[in-house]
Amino acid sequence: MRETDTALIVIDVQNDFCPGGALAVAGGDEIVPGINALMAEFSCIVLTQDWHPADHSSFADNHPGAAPFSVTEMPYGAQVLWPRHCVIGSAGAAFHPGLNTDPAQLILRKGFRPGIDSYSAFFENDRETATGLEAWLHARGITTLVIVGLATDYCVAYSALDAVRLGFRVELREHLSRAIDLDGSLEEAMAQMEDAGVVMVNMP
Numbered sequence: 001m002r003e004t005d006t007a008l009i010v011i012d013v014q015n016d017f018c019p020g021g022a023l024a025v026a027g028g029d030e031i032v033p034g035i036n037a038l039m040a041e042f043s044c045i046v047l048t049q050d051w052h053p054a055d056h057s058s059f060a061d062n063h064p065g066a067a068p069f070s071v072t073e074m075p076y077g078a079q080v081l082w083p084r085h086c087v088i089g090s091a092g093a094a095f096h097p098g099l100n101t102d103p104a105q106l107i108l109r110k111g112f113r114p115g116i117d118s119y120s121a122f123f124e125n126d127r128e129t130a131t132g133l134e135a136w137l138h139a140r141g142i143t144t145l146v147i148v149g150l151a152t153d154y155c156v157a158y159s160a161l162d163a164v165r166l167g168f169r170v171e172l173r174e175h176l177s178r179a180i181d182l183d184g185s186l187e188e189a190m191a192q193m194e195d196a197g198v199v200m201v202n203m204p
């Protein structure tokens with residue numbers, strides 16, 4: 001069991017981000033057994049769930065003529081337009097059936113406001129609307145986070161970078177994450193996380 005000041009944060013291990021899903025991440029399902037095994041080492045576990053209403057502004061099909069994976073300007077900045085994914089209550093939004101959800105004390109849903117996306121588990125994409133996770137972790141005396149999940153270059157990276165900014169010590173288990181890798185996004189995200197001081201752990 002890890003120290004009581006450390007939490008495991010499992011980002012978006014949902015059907016739509018696994019092979020066969022609407023926004024499939026290559027090998028997304030491969031990380032499930034390793035994440036389940038890792039849970040045994042933690043007394044504080046948080047799962048996040050990407051959770052979008054049907055009219056969500058991050059869906060390309062809600063922008064007539066826009067292609068999936070194109071970029072648009074939102075009031076809060078640039079936003080990738082994604083294929084419709086993780087619609088509230090859908091099978092695609094459910095956790096991968098192999099993920100052990102029982103040990104989690106918190107399941108945090110994000111991205112439920114139609115006008116704004118939320119990659120990070122801490123802040124929506126305006127980088128200031130809080131999800132409440134920071135306060136939840138602080139109230140439990142958590143100072144160190146071990147982050148795993150999907151996708152390395154979007155929700156995992158945004159969560160890790162926000163966590164560092166908030167003063168947490170952050171460790172990324174690279175082998176328990178998989179990336180979308182859109183136009184070099186993985187390389188950029190890895191560089192940003194390394195610059196920010198995220199501790200990279202990669203095990204064969």
Ligand code: VGL
Binds near residue numbers: 017153156
């Ligand atoms: C994610 C794109 C859109 C993620 C979520 O979980 O990384 N990526 N929504």
Ligand code: ZN
Binds near residue numbers: 050052082086111
């Ligand atoms: Zn999403």
